[in-house]
Amino acid sequence: MSVTRVNLEAYCGVSDEVAKQVKKYLLGDFADESRFERKNSDSSDGSETQFCKTTERKENVEEWDDWGDKQDAENTTESDESMRNWLFRCDLKTYSDAEYLLVTWESRFVLLRKPPDENQYKIVCKQYIEGDPVGNEITASCIFGLSNVRHIELLDSIIIALGTLDGHVYFFTEQGTMLYYDRFSIFEPVNSLQFDVVKTGQTFLVVFTKGFFMVNPISLKSVLYQCKVLIAKGEKTVKQISESIELQSELLAPDIKGNIIHVVFTGLQKPSTFEQYVSASYDSFYAKVEKPSLPLYSTFMVTTEKEFAVFVWHDREEQEKLLDDVIKYGKSLVPSFGIRKFFGISTEPTRVASHMRSAVHAPTRSLILETRIAQTVSRSPDCNYVAVTDRLARVIIIDVINRQVVLIFKGYRDASVSWVSSTQDDRFAQFLTIFAPRRSLLEVWTVLGNVRVCAQHVPSSECNVVSGGENKMLCGRCHMHTDYNSFFIDEKGEFHRIVMPFHLALTSRARQDQHDHLRLKELEQQNVGTDDWFKTFSDLRMTTSRKITFQNALHGLSTAEEAHNFVARIKSLPNAGSLADLPNVAEKSIGFYARIVAESKAAIGEYEKKSAYELDSIVERILECHMERFGERSDAVNDSLKVGEWLKHVDLSHEDIDVLSEHWSEHRRLLLANLIFAPLLGSFQIDEYYDTVLEKLPVNRLNIVKLFYLKLNKSTNKIDWRIFNRIVELFVNLEKSETGVLKSVDRMAMDSKNVTLGILLLAVCWCARKQMRQLRNQDKDSEDNIDESEHREEDNKGNEEKNKTFEEWDAVSPEVEHLDSTMMCLHCVALAQSLIVEDPCDVRISDVAQRIDSYIRENVAKWVVNESIETEVLEKLFPRDPTEVLAEEGDEEDRRNKMIVDFPEDKETIVERMYQMIPRVFEHDLVVAGEYFNNRLFLYSGEKDEM
Amino acid sequence: MEENTVFEINDFTIVTEMEHFGAAFEGIIQKYEFAGRRPCLADDIKYRMVVTDTNVISIGENKLRIDLMQPVPLNPEHALPQTAPEVTDDETEDSYFAPFTVAEEIANTKHGFECTDSFVLKFGIRECIIVSPNDPTCRLTDENQVNTVMGNIRTVMHSCRCEVPVFCYIKDESLDMIAGYASDGNSSYKFSSVVLRNINNRHCTMHDLLNMFKENLGTTISAFHEEVRMSSRFTHIVPLKQNDYLRNHTVDSFGVLATGPSTSLPFDTLEVAATWRFFRENSLTENRGHSDFDINYANHWSVKIRSTKGSLFGVFDEILGVYKEETRKAIRSDLNCATIMGKHYTQKDLPNAFQKLTVNSASEVKIGKHGEVGKPADEDGTNGPMSPVLMRSWVEYIFNNQGEHEVLSHELNLLNAASMSGEQYSEEDLVNNVKLDTLFNYQDPKMANSFLAPYKCAKKRTTTWRLSVALANARVFLKDQPRAEPQLWIEFLLALRKKYEKMETVEYVNNGIDHLQCAFSQKMQMLQMCIDARQKRHKMFDSAHSASNTSDEFFDANDSFNADTTLEPNNEGRLKLAGMNLVGNPSEPMYIPITQDSCPLTDEMIDARNEHLFSLDEEERVNLQMELVKSDMQSFKAANPDSVFADFLRWHSPKDYDEATDSISERMLIPNNVWIRSWEAAQPIPVASQARIFNDTKIAEEIFELFNAATLDQVREWMKPSIFAATLERLTEIQSSYGVSEEKQKQNVKIAKVLASATMNKSASEYDDVARYCSQVEMIHNMKVHLIQLFQNAKEKMHPPHPSESDVQAAIKQLVNIAVHNLWEDSEEEEPELIVKPQDPIGRALASMGKLNELTEQQLIKGHRKEYIFIWDFKRPSTTTLPMSHRMYADLRQDKHSLYFAVGNDCNFSNASFL
Structure with a gap:
């Protein structure tokens, strides 16, 4: 157990x-x-x-x-x-x-x-104690504080009270100075001395075998003060004082048969009217309750050699009620003359020795009819319970309010019992510690719940548990809370404080949320995954709190390995069952994540020089140039989602996550994109990657594409031909599973303000389309092609004349033609944009597309204006007669080959490059490009309306 | 994680007596599997608490009974919810915690006055274990014992985590003083009770009780606390202004069996328990000087109508009670009726009946002497205690003599007046009385003249029937005159004798004695037949004497006597010609002789005769059986002197003689058979000279002797079948006054069959069953009738709208059900309730009935029974603990005040700032 x-x-x-x-x-x-x-x-x-x-x-x-x-x-x-x-x-x-x-x-x-x-x-x-050592043998002792005269909350000194074999009680200061003594009995030893403080009162008890003295605390305080003063001043000796000053006390003789073993002061009790009626009902059906006011009782639990437990209720004397005021209002005790006399502090030698007092009968309220004999007693901190050990190896808890036994622990011979309290805010819980020396066992129990909250074996039976002792002061305020401690003394004589965390009191199910609440607070301060954390975690009582904690812990993890370990450990906990499928689901998700991450490692040494899609050399060169330029950006985030966040946000069992919704921040979206597209840069086979990652993601295709765009737009990744090819392959896969993906990519490219990105995307789309067409041609018969071309004819009315030049059976799609022109124009746009330093990218490609020539010229003009270029330079850059360049019309290929594709530093060179590339802005190339753009724009504007 | 494995100490030793008790108690809890959470019961299902198991545990020399009370749904379809789902360490159940059932139950304000189970009402608990003394000698009487026992129980409950509350009866169980406890280890409920004859007057109103309630929880009234939720119920018992019912005697009411209440009306008080449900503190006030609890504005009433009399009886109970073993035998059973009458009746010096027997001929019977007209009637009648005239006219009435009715009517008026005198009756009372009279004495004109089942008793409309009714009525009507019944009997006998002498019809006889009627009825029929026989004999004597011209000077020929005989009276005793000639002397016509009638036999006589026959030997028996045949033979021989045996057979037994072959049947040819022997022995003697077979005089005298000597018990016994039949028939009659349900009708028929069987077998227990049934049904009828009348009166007094007829009927039905439940049914069954809204027409009718509008404030405050339920959510023992519901039920009656408190306590935490 x-x-x-x-x-x-x-x-x-x-x-x-x-x-x-x-x-x-x-x-x-x-x-x-x-x-x-x-x-x-x-x-x-x-x-x-x-x-x-x-x-x-x-x-x-x-x-x-x-x-x-x-x-x-x-x-x-x-x-x-x-x-x-x-x-x-x-x-x-x-x-x-x-x-x-x-x-x-x-x-x-x-x-x-x-x-x-x-x-x-x-x-x-x-x-x-001086005198006859036999008669002065100490039979009882007590230690308590004496409050300050002026401020009852301050400690004045410690008082030691000692009872002796011959019936004396001596009072000493902590320095060993005797202050006062009084003889309470001439024939009996003092059984015990007790100074008891409860929330409503305090009393000093001198216990004998047949009765006990209740010493008035105010009187005791006055006496002790007087003595202190008198002795300090050297006015009187202890003997003189003791013989002149009288200690106010009352001898109570309870109605018992056996000799008293213990007396426990259980506090003041004021029965309610109802309780009065209840006790009247016990008396007789015809009993009457006439007293209009409710009496106040000092209550005691007395154990004797014949009776197990007797409850003695003593009507409080008038003077004791004064104490209530003291305690309630914190009045300083400056005894007036009248009161002094009343308390017998007057200096006149009218003193009556305590042992001369006649006993006052104290009625017993009830008794417990048990045939046991008490061995030790210990009152609980709240005065509601008394733990009693008996000689039958029992520990018995008695509810003193109801005067009933409430629990019996069996098998604890010679046990020491003590109480420990624990507080949380203004709540107070108490625990019972039992040390069973015969079994070397130390246990702590809640009171009524009968729950053993902790237990352990101690190495030796030569140990003990003592209560720490209250911080009680004679006539001090007692409503101040003090923790009630118990100390475990080990076999080496070392004192150990028994510390009970408050949450252990929250044992019952109704309290478990509170328990967990406390524990969760602790958990927050611990690092996830530490032993302490697991310990606290396994102590949580409620399933929901366990689940939530588990999830929160997962969310804090950063690597898959860590997560794996964590889940494995959670699963090994005994109460992991309550988490149900949660760890398994998490594990699956972590596995998925781990796979992505594992496959994202960039392939080394696998550099591909060329595109796999038979691109025009000029296009290749342009792309290459732009890929290089793309990799130069530095303003982007390259982090990817951590496993915790991944688990937090991506639930694989989910149908669909709207990553573009407001719940997803741009940043997190990017992180996700970085994560899921990382394998693109790695060596993961695209088909497999698509099947195992993208297919399983709870994100729809369109959003994947958008994420991809986001990734390209916002993160820096070097793109080389290998990656380019892989991207094309990816898009082919996407388009295959959902037609229209490429179109949307096209549109995104056109909507992009980043020309480089646009060029790349358009090239990817072009390649993908081409690939798709090849695949289609392989797979489908001519009828499909005809349908396709018809469909295409409708879409591309502007291209009719062009189309006629092709053979009818050969399906032509304009989107896979003329990439070279497009690329060149866009490259020029990019070049033109680089002419102007400030806000180079505030226009979308689609905006530019319709007026590439003018846009370029505009930019050149802006550049000229901004940088105040001289006319002769202009003359040089833009020859008046472009025909010179255009003269060699026949060899287009040659001309292209001569073109230098790069982003030169020098702006003039830029202009030169542009000029070189599109010298005839109204000539063939430009026209075709414009047509192309018009065509595309027309198409998209139509689709936009649909959306 | 480091495993810290420390086993708990398990010590099962038992040392003290208390530990023995605890172990036994723990055994019971284990047996019932009461450890752990208990299921919460649904609110929408009605439950009844039932003791499902009982155990006895000894504690020292005493024995305590441990009863397990569990709720059982009233509607068996709702099975009990299974015990709460098993609680394991790793519960898969989410944040839902099964709550502490006891706390839930106590907080449930629905456990108000609607619940009739005592523990629900007192503590709001629907499942519990009850500890009570097994025998009265070992009661827990003082606090020490209770605390010790309860302490041990608490120990066990805590150690095995039993959350079912345990209650312990203190002192006498009937005192209902209970202590109890329940805990889930976290919060605990202590149940305690106050049972005193009187609590202090200061604490008898709601305001004071509320203060007391709060004070016991350790608080004073504060605005910051949640308000106390309360329900209250006030029971007021008001008398119904109604004088005792006085029966009004009329001629008609004498003819039928009396019905109605025997001593007093069924109801004389109205009990209204007015309930106020769920109001908040301060919304209604009640203190010593003021009460907001005006009964007319309660949420609803539970109404009962009661009788303050200890026992309720109807007339039927009175009538049939004499036949029950245990009920009254007011009059000595060893005296005959005449002796009972004592000085009120002096018997005339009648000729001894046996003297008369010696008289052989009718002429010797001095009829005229007794039948003399003009003699004072009272000469041979009774003279008390009832007016002899009444008695005589009543007797005449029994004999269905129309002429005497006026006298009877007059006498009855005198009787009514006599019973009225001495008491003051207002006009209204008289009206009420008449109303009630007509209601109670309902006579159904369409009542069929047939029985529900074939009883063996007098037929309706026979004298016997009327006599039995009359005797029963005499017993009831003149209850204060215990001699009325014997008086009537004697008067009846006198009249009977007179009529016998005068040969007047005393009883209706149809073709011989009807054996399907009871013994007494048969006797009466026999008497009538005796009278008939005598008459016939007299006629025959006349003819015989006139034929021989020896007229009897004493015989007064009756002129009107004109029998339709075909022959003139003759000496040979010939009746008529048989229409054939004799075989032996074919010239002679055969005469049919006048023959003697056989002796009619009552059941008793048959029995006696059979017994006699059995005692005889073969020969004698045959002779005795042949007596009538012999007489016939003698008559035949006298009428046909020349006849032979064959002639006799032809007349007497034509089957035995074949006319065609002129041969006698073989049966008769057996030599020396009894017929032939008899024939040969027979002398020709005409009937008139023969010894009488049917000796009517003797039989009649025997009957009279029997009647005269009868004790009252005997008379009653004779009447028993008829009385029972009459009661049952009357019952169906009065029931029909307000329509009888089919079911009731069936029950009536069933009980009628029981009665038929009882009359047949004379089974006392069956009679008892019938008697019980009759008196119950009549009582119910009386209640209904009374209530109908009460409602009618109320309707007349109240303002419209009046309650609808169906409402009234439903209310009456329910009220009667309640009364029936309280009177006869076992307390096991739940008492039915009549729930009425005070402002509904029916409620206002009831208010008007009991004059509830006129209750004064002090009357309201000092209701007969005041009950309150207080439920309050309060944090105890300190402000940082969870709020718990506390509950008090106060039940203040006239002579017993009880308070039941369920106080919760958070037992693990307290407010640290107080320490």
Whole structure:
């Protein structure tokens, strides 16, 4: 059974030196064995007075024997450890989260303190009670803070209260100065001393076997102050003070049969009218509730040797209600004369010793009819529960509000129980820690949910759990929240704070969203993929939060490999099942991504010199030139989509993603395009690439084309003939699967403002068309061709005369003719554009197409104007008689070969190149080009309307 | 990830007694598989909580019963939802959490007063485990015991994560004091109750209860809190102004079996439970001085009409009750009726019946002495307790003597007046009374003169029938006169005797005794036949005596006596010519003799005779059986002196003589057979001289003797079949007054068949069944009739629009159903309800009926029963916890105040700032 380990936070320890000192002091120089033996015989007496002591110090005594035997070996480390161990098995009292530690032995005590910035305890004081060491043997101790006179929230000093065998209670300061003592009994030892603070009140209890004193805290505070002042001033001795000042207290004798073992102050309770009626109903059907006002009770849970648990409700005295005001309003306690007298602080020797007081009967509200006997008790931080261990190896939780047992843990013999609290904002959760020494097991449980939130085995049974002690102050405000801590003392005597994260309290399903909410916050701060992350992730309770977290984590990943590993790890988690198909889907998608990326590596050494499509040499040269120019751009993004983003946005199981919708940013679109078209540049076989990547993409063809255009337009990739050929092949594939793709590419080319891009695209389209036609010719019979040509005739009315010159059966499509002219013209356009530096590309090709000649001349003119070119240069560039150049009409091919296709730096050279290329702007070439453009524009304008 | 494998400590030891109890309880929870989430029930299906299983656990010496209450859909089509989907560690279910069912149920405001299950009403819970003492000696009486037991239960619930609430009865189970608990480990609900005779007056109104409710949740009223949702129900019981019904006696009502209520009207109070559903705090106010809960503006009413009387009886119950073993036997059974009458009746010195038996001839019977006219009638009648005149005229009425009706009518008026006296009746009461009278005593003119089934009882319109009805009526009408019934019987006997003497018709006889009628009826028929026989005999004597000229001086010849005999009276006892001549002496004509009639036999007599015959040996039996044949032979011989056996056969048994062959049948030729022997032994004696076979005098006297000596019980027993038949017939008659459904008709016929079988077999249990049925149906009829009248009165008083007839009928039907349910049906079945909107016509009619408009504010505040449900969402114990619903149900009755609280608590968190 896998459970969370208990979160132990190293707190502090006791150095050997300190331990030795403490031991030495406590045992005294005269540590002879006879006294220890006496103690042994005392504790095994079983007499009533020893009863309680036995339970408290049982283990202590066992250890003592050990130690006594090995007294000689005390200098070895081993004995030091056992000694230290022994130390913490003594009657320990803690205060303020174990900042102070009180160790008592016989009539001696030592106070240890751990300063906040250190991790070792230091001895604050070593002190003993003077007088008869037997009668003054300390049987009970208590440590608490005394609030400041002026400001009750400030700590004035630490008070140590010690009860002795002869019924005295002594009060010391932390420095070991005795302030006051009073005798509460002349024949009984003090069973226990308790200073209890609950949210509505506080009380100081002196417990005996048949009853207990409730010492009025205000009176106690006044007394202690007086003593401090008087002793500091040296006006009176402790003895004088103690004999003159009276401590206000009340002896309560509850209605019980057995001797008291424990008394737990469970707070003040004001029953509601309804509750009054309920208890009246228990009495009799004819009972009546007449009292109009509701009484306020101090409630106690008392365990005795005969009764398992008795609930004592004591009507609060009038003066105690004053305390409510103190606590409620934070009033400083400056006792007026009247009140002083009332509290018996008057200096007149009217003092009545506490042991002279007559007992007040305290009624029992109810009792639990169980045949157990309590061993130890521990009240929960919110006062609603008391954990009790008994001698039958049980840990029992009692609901003190309803006075019922609510849980029984079986099989925890000699367990130590303690409470731990945890807060989240203003919510407060409490946990019960149980240390079962027989099983060396430390467990933490929620209270009513009966959920073991963490557990772990500890190496040794020589450990213990002590509560940290509250930061409680006499007459201090107690509504300030303090965490309630417990400390685990390991076998080496090291203190470990038991830290309970709040989310562990959220165990029930109704709370799981809250639990996950807390955990998710933690997850945000952790790096995805770390062990912590996986640990927290597997702790999530709700499926939805797991799913979302999983997805978010995926989205943060950058490489496919990382993603693969991540998913594999998720799948190995025990609760991965709740993610259902999600990891598989993700894995598939990652695989797809990985494939794309893997195939995108550029092929090396596979440079193709020429186009595979029998292009005109001039076209080839122009294209080559432009490809080179295309690769020179530097303003574009070359990153591609990361796997996380890919998973975030592209769901392969999706029907269709509208990548051009507003949800897709331009940037992301580009990244996607970069990713999916990366294989074009690689060595992936185009057919396979098309089938495995583009076909499977949930993006329709048209959008693919648009993405492609986007990629070309926005990203820099060197294009060489190999890539060019691959692009053509790709388009052939696209056109095959959906006719009209090429048309749209054409249009995009025409709409492009980048002439180079336009030239490339147009060339690609031209090649693709040609390829398509070849394929068609191979595949289809002549009838199809006739249909095709008819269709084409309708479309291209302007070309009728031209078409007549071809043979009828040979299907001619003008879009695959005259590429050379087109290219040359566009090249000139590009050249012309490069003449003008500022905004060279603000016109679309289609705009230019109709007036290439004028556009070129315009640009030349602009250049001339802008750069104020001299006339003679012009004369030189543009000969008056173009016929000179045109003279050699016969050898067109030759002329073309002579043309230099490049983008020269010098603008004059540019003009020369242009002139060289299209000397006769109204001659054949230009006409054909214009016709071509007109034709195309006409076509597209018609289609545009359709769209 | 590092695996931290630490097994939980599993210790199954059981040490203390309480742990024993806990283990046993845990076993039960495991058995029912109650761990984990429970299914939430659908709202739109109606459920009824049913104890589905019971276990007994001992705790120390005591034993506790653990009942499992589960909801069962009223409509069996809606099967229970299966238990919540299995909760595994990696639940594939999405963010939907099965909620804590108890919390959902408590928050459900639909669990209002519509639910009749007590746990739904009290705590809003529809599934639970109930712990109650197994026997009354081991009740959980004090808080310690309850806390200890509940604590152990809580321990078990927490440790096995059982979310079904467990309730524990405290003290007497009937006190309904309950403690309970439910938890899902995260939030818990504590159920507690207050049951006191009276809670303080300060807390008896809604305002105060609301404060108490909030106070217990640890808060005061604040504007920032969500408002409390409330429902309330006030039950007011108002008397229906109505005097007791007084029966108005008329001649007609004497003729039929009485119906209607026996002591008082079925209903005298109207109970209206007015419900206000789901209103918000502050929308309605009720405090000690003021109440907004005006009954006329409630959401709806649940109306009941009740009787404050402990038991309701109809007349039929009264009539048929005497036949039930357990019911009253007011009059000593060992005395005959005459003795019962005591001083009110002195028997005349009648001649002993046996003296009369010695008289052989009619002439010796001194008829005239008793039949003398003009003698004072009361001389041999009764003189109390009822007016003898009434009795006598009633008896005359029984004998269907038309002339006496006026006297009866007059006497009845006197009787009515007597019963009226002493009480004040307003005009309205009288009108009401008359109305009720006509309604109750409905007579169906078309009522068929036939029975629903062939009962073995007196036929309708016979004297016996009327007598039985009259006796029953006497018992009912004159209930305060317990001697009326025997008085009537005695008067009847006197009249009967008188009529017998006068040879008047006392009973209708058709061709011999009708064996399909009851024993008493047969006796009456026998009596009539005796009278007939006597008359005939007298006539015969006359003729015989006149023929021999020895006239009987005592015999007063009756002039009117003119029998259509064909022959003059003669000595030979010849009746007429047979139309043939004798075989032995062909010249002589054969006469048919006057023969004796055979003795008519009632069932009882047949039985007795059979018994006698069986006791005889063969010879004697044959002789006895041949008695009539012998008499015939003697008569034949006297009439035909020369006749032979063959002649006798020709007359008496023509089959045995073949006229064509003149031969006697072989049967008769057997030598020495009984016929021949008898023939030979027979002397020629005419009938008039023969010993009488049908000794009518003897039989009649025997009957009279029997009647005279009869105790009242005997008389009642004789009447039993007829009374039952009459009751059942009357029942169908009165039912027809408002139309009888086919189903009812079938049921009637069925019960009639039961009665037929009962009359046949004299089966007491069947009679009881019939009696029960009759009294129930009559009671229902009475209720209906009463309600019809109430609604009619209300209609007259209220303003239009009046409720439609069908509405009224539906309301009446439902009200009767409720009453029937409360009277006779097991409490297992859910009580039907009549839900009425106060402002509907029917509601206003009811208001007018109970004068609900006139209720004062103080009356409203001090209703007979006030119930409230409070439901509030409030964060408890601190403001940072989830809001939870808390619920209180307060039930304040006159003599018992109960509060039931379901208070939620978030048990894991509290507000840190308070620590």
